Amino acid sequence: MNYGQIIYTDVANGIGCRTSFFVSGCTHHCKGCFNEMTWDFNYGEPYTKDIENEIVESLKPDYINGLTILGGEPMEVVNQKEVRPLLERIKKEVPKATIWIYSGYTWEELTDPNNKRCHGEDTDAILSMLDVLVDGEFILDKKDLMLRFRGSSNQRVIDVQETLKSGNIVLSKYNDRDESRKA
Numbered sequence: 001m002n003y004g005q006i007i008y009t010d011v012a013n014g015i016g017c018r019t020s021f022f023v024s025g026c027t028h029h030c031k032g033c034f035n036e037m038t039w040d041f042n043y044g045e046p047y048t049k050d051i052e053n054e055i056v057e058s059l060k061p062d063y064i065n066g067l068t069i070l071g072g073e074p075m076e077v078v079n080q081k082e083v084r085p086l087l088e089r090i091k092k093e094v095p096k097a098t099i100w101i102y103s104g105y106t107w108e109e110l111t112d113p114n115n116k117r118c119h120g121e122d123t124d125a126i127l128s129m130l131d132v133l134v135d136g137e138f139i140l141d142k143k144d145l146m147l148r149f150r151g152s153s154n155q156r157v158i159d160v161q162e163t164l165k166s167g168n169i170v171l172s173k174y175n176d177r178d179e180s181r182k183a
Contacts, residue, residue, distance in 0.1 A: 016065030066098030
């Protein structure tokens with residue numbers, strides 16, 4: 001897996017101060033995507049053990065709330081092979097860190113074992129470690145700058161742990177509009 005960028009003190013892609021990790025590779029190719037260069041699976045730099053160590057260490061300070069993984073598409077099956085061990089390590093070494101993933105795949109697609117485009121042997125384990133999943137492709141015609149943590153109104157900010165407990169999608173309290181952005 002390659003990655004395009006790591007932002008070690010990001011406040012835009014989740015609650016609090018976070019590390020944001022932009023993986024490379026995406027087959028969605030959403031019109032109006034803010035990060036088109038990461039569609040290419042070969043874009044950026046190779047993800048290595050040294051990079052993994054840097055990410056894990058970056059999560060340890062008290063002022064860091066957690067990790068956000070975006071892209072590209074972290075839930076492409078080929079990317080899941082590297083994402084899963086990273087998340088397992090974080091859960092073990094930095095259990096206070098919250099984990100968010102942005103995916104163009106919907107919850108329904110990711111949890112459908114017959115959907116081989118995005119559901120592989122690592123998918124369920126990854127989902128079990130998430131706090132928040134922002135799901136759904138970006139749709140330019142549904143772009144809404146007033147939304148928190150998402151770009152278009154079809155996307156959802158899902159509370160993954162509550163969703164897994166209830167068996168039904170539970171939207172996060174962060175799935176609202178940001179009224180503070182009004183002029």
